[in-house]
Amino acid sequence: MNVQGFFLLVCFNLRFVSNLKHLKMFSTFVFCIPEKLSMMGLKEGDIEKLANNAMKDICMLTNPRQGSVEDIIDIYQAAL
Structure with missing residues (x-):
């Protein structure tokens, strides 16, 4: 399938993404997310280091909602 065919397939399938469950399935299988x-x-053991690195990220300075390391750890754990 060429790029144009893939684009048409994606556009066609997007019309059928009607709820979050379908969106999750679509993004997992089509885009490999x-x-x-x-x-x-x-792994659970990676979360603290990732959270500390996230706090050092320059984007944290302009984030409209300032979070703590604990907030970021909670987000990672929910996504684990």
Whole structure:
């Protein structure tokens, strides 16, 4: 299938993405976006280091909602 054919297939399928469940299935299978971070190999022991690195990211300075390391850990755990 060429790029144009793939684009048409994606556009056609997007019309049928009617709820979050279908969107999750669509993004997982068509775009290979994993549903959970654990599907990418992330482990519970990795979360603290990732959260600390996220706090050092320059984007945190302009984030409209300032979070703590604990907030970020909660987000990672929910996505695990």
